[in-house]
Amino acid sequence: MAAEAAIAPQKKTGDWSDLPPALRALIAGAGLPASSFGVQIEEVSGRGQPLASLNADEPYQLASTAKVITALAALDLLGAHYRWRTYAFLGGPLSSDGRLLGDLLIVGGGDSRLRSTDLLAWFERMQRQGLREIWGNVVLDRFAFRLREDDHSNTPPPATDRPHHVRPDALTLDEGVLHVNVQAVARGKPLVQLTPPLAGLKLVNELSAEAGCAVWAQAASAPGVAPTLALRGRWSAGCGSRALTLAPLSHDEFTVRAVEGLWQQAGGRLRGRVIDKRLPDRASLLPLGADGEAVLPHSVHLSEPLPQVIREINKSSDNLGARNLMLSLVRGFPMRAATLAEARQRVDEWLLRQGLQPGDISLENGSGLSRGERGKPRALVQLLRRAWASNQAQAFIDSLPIAGVDGTLAHRMTSGKATGSAFLKTGTLLDTRALAGYVKTTSGRTYALAALVNHPEAQRATPSLDALVEWVARNG
Numbered sequence: 097m098a099a100e101a102a103i104a105p106q107k108k109t110g111d112w113s114d115l116p117p118a119l120r121a122l123i124a125g126a127g128l129p130a131s132s133f134g135v136q137i138e139e140v141s142g143r144g145q146p147l148a149s150l151n152a153d154e155p156y157q158l159a160s161t162a163k164v165i166t167a168l169a170a171l172d173l174l175g176a177h178y179r180w181r182t183y184a185f186l187g188g189p190l191s192s193d194g195r196l197l198g199d200l201l202i203v204g205g206g207d208s209r210l211r212s213t214d215l216l217a218w219f220e221r222m223q224r225q226g227l228r229e230i231w232g233n234v235v236l237d238r239f240a241f242r243l244r245e246d247d248h249s250n251t252p253p254p255a256t257d258r259p260h261h262v263r264p265d266a267l268t269l270d271e272g273v274l275h276v277n278v279q280a281v282a283r284g285k286p287l288v289q290l291t292p293p294l295a296g297l298k299l300v301n302e303l304s305a306e307a308g309c310a311v312w313a314q315a316a317s318a319p320g321v322a323p324t325l326a327l328r329g330r331w332s333a334g335c336g337s338r339a340l341t342l343a344p345l346s347h348d349e350f351t352v353r354a355v356e357g358l359w360q361q362a363g364g365r366l367r368g369r370v371i372d373k374r375l376p377d378r379a380s381l382l383p384l385g386a387d388g389e390a391v392l393p394h395s396v397h398l399s400e401p402l403p404q405v406i407r408e409i410n411k412s413s414d415n416l417g418a419r420n421l422m423l424s425l426v427r428g429f430p431m432r433a434a435t436l437a438e439a440r441q442r443v444d445e446w447l448l449r450q451g452l453q454p455g456d457i458s459l460e461n462g463s464g465l466s467r468g469e470r471g472k473p474r475a476l477v478q479l480l481r482r483a484w485a486s487n488q489a490q491a492f493i494d495s496l497p498i499a500g501v502d503g504t505l506a507h508r509m510t511s512g513k514a515t516g517s518a519f520l521k522t523g524t525l526l527d528t529r530a531l532a533g534y535v536k537t538t539s540g541r542t543y544a545l546a547a548l549v550n551h552p553e554a555q556r557a558t559p560s561l562d563a564l565v566e567w568v569a570r571n572g
Contacts, residue, residue, distance in 0.1 A: 112150050119148055119567055126560040132551035136473035137568060140484040140534065140542045147543060147572055152474035155455070156548035159523030160413045161476070161532040162464035165457060166422050167406045167495060168479060169446045171488040173425055180207035180399035180424070182267070184222065185383055185391055187232060194228035199368070202355070203237045203381060204267025205430045207399040208420035209408065212270050212292030212358060218397045219362035225395070233368035234355060238348075239381055240266035240430040241423055247436045250466040261465070264419040265347040266430075269354050271416045272347045276340040278303070278311050278331055286311075286331040293357030294350070295370075300326040309335040315344030323349070348372045381431045403491035410495040410521055411503035415463040422462030436461065450482055464523055473546040476532055480544035484534070493519055496533045499565065509562050513538055513569035520545070520565065529554045531561055537572035 188198020497503030523530030
C-alpha cells in the first residue's frame with residue numbers, strides 16, 4: 097500500500113513567519129495586526145516560490161484595485177479596437193434648407209468619456225452636413241443601461257461635493273460634472289464661466305472683489321423650479337483663476353440642460369425643447385420606422401479606442417468609467433440593453449476561464465467603490481501573471497500609474513529604485529489601502545504584486561506599502 101503524502105499544516109491568518117525578516121519589519125512598522133495585510137509577490141514567469149506571501153488566500157476589500165480586473169476582462173472580451181458609439185437618429189424628413197421636420201433622437205451607447213467639447217464638435221459637424229434647425233424636440237434616450245436602485249445599494253450615494261460618486265449612465269456628459277472657472281479682473285466682480293453651459297441654470301454671482309482668495313459654490317434644485325448655482329466669497333484682482341468641480345444636478349437633468357446649451361452654442365436652432373425620455377422597451381437599440389425596419393443613424397460619434405479609455409480609468413482611478421466599462425461587457429451590448437446582473441455573470445465566467453475558483457474574486461460594479469468587491473491576493477497575482485503573457489499586455493501595463501511619475505502615484509515613491517519601475521493600480525477607501533501591478537527590479541526580473549490592507553486605520557499602512565514596493569525593486 098502506497099504511503100500517504102504528508103499534508104502541510106494550514107497557516108493561520110496573520111502568520112508572517114515565512115516573510116523575509118526585512119519585509120516583516122516593514123509591515124510591522126505600520127502598527128497594524130498582521131491579519132490586516134494580504135500580500136502576494138511572484139515573478140511574472142511563475143518560476144519558483146513566491147518572493148513573499150502573507151494571508152494570500154484570504155479575501156480582502158479591493159478598493160480601486162478592482163479596476164485591474166475590469167480592465168483585464170474588457171481588453172480580453174472587447175478587444176483593443178473597441179469603441180463606444182453615441183447615435184443620432186432623425187425623427188422626420190430633413191428639408192433642403194436644413195430643417196428637421198420632427199425630433200432628433202440621441203441614443204447613448206455607454207461612452208463614459210463623452211465630453212462637452214466632443215458633443216459641441218459633433219453638433220457643429222451635423223450642422224455643416226445640413227441639419228441646422230429642429231422643428232421638434234431633441235429626445236435623449238438611455239436605453240443601453242437598465243439599472244435598478246438596488247444596483248447601487250453597496251456604493252456611496254452621489255452628492256454635489258462628491259462628483260467621483262456619480263452613477264453609471266448610458267448617456268453621460270462630462271461624467272455629470274460641472275466645471276466652474278472663476279477669473280479675477282482688474283475692476284468689478286470676478287468673471288465666472290461654466291463648462292458645459294447649462295440652459296436654464298440661474299447663476300448667482302455673489303463674489304466680492306475685496307481682499308482675499310476664497311470662493312465656494314452652492315447648488316440648489318427642486319422640481320418645477322429652475323436650478324440655481326450661487327458663488328460666494330472674496331476674489332480680489334491678484335487671485336488669478338480657480339477651477340471648481342461639482343455635480344449639481346442628476347445625470348438626467350444635467351445632460352438635458354447641457355445638450356440644449358451646446359446645441360445653441362454650436363449655432364443650431366431648436367423650436368421644441370430637450371427632453372429626457374426612456375423610450376418604450378424594444379428588442380434593439382436601433383429604433384424602428386413605420387415599415388417596421390430598423391432606422392439607420394443619421395450620425396455617429398465614436399469614443400476613443402478602449403486602451404485609451406482604460407488608461408484614463410486606471411491613471412486617475414475613474415469610478416464612473418470603470419462602472420460603465422463593466423456594464424459594456426454584457427453580451428450583445430449596446431444593441432441590447434445591459435443589466436448589472438448580466439455584467440457580473442460575464443465577469444464571473446471570464447474569471448473561471450482564467451483558472452480562478454468561485455470566491456477568489458468578486459466584483460459588484462467594477463470600480464472598487466462597493467465594499468462587496470473582494471479578492472484574494474493570490475488570485476489577483478494569478479490574473480496579473482496571465483495578463484503579462486497576453487496579447488494585450490502592453491495596453492494594460494501602459495494604463496497603470498507609474499511610481500513617482502504619473503497618475504495616482506505621481507507623488508509617491510518619488511526617489512529610490514521603484515521610481516519609474518513600479519506600475520501599480522492604487523486603491524483607497526476609508527478602511528482600505530491597496531496596490532496591484534508590476535515591479536521591475538534591479539536584477540532585471542519583473543514581479544506581479546498584490547498588497548491589500550483592510551483596517552479602520554488603513555491609512556497608517558501607506559508608508560509600509562511604498563516601502564514594500566521599494567524592497568521588491570531592490571531585492572527581487
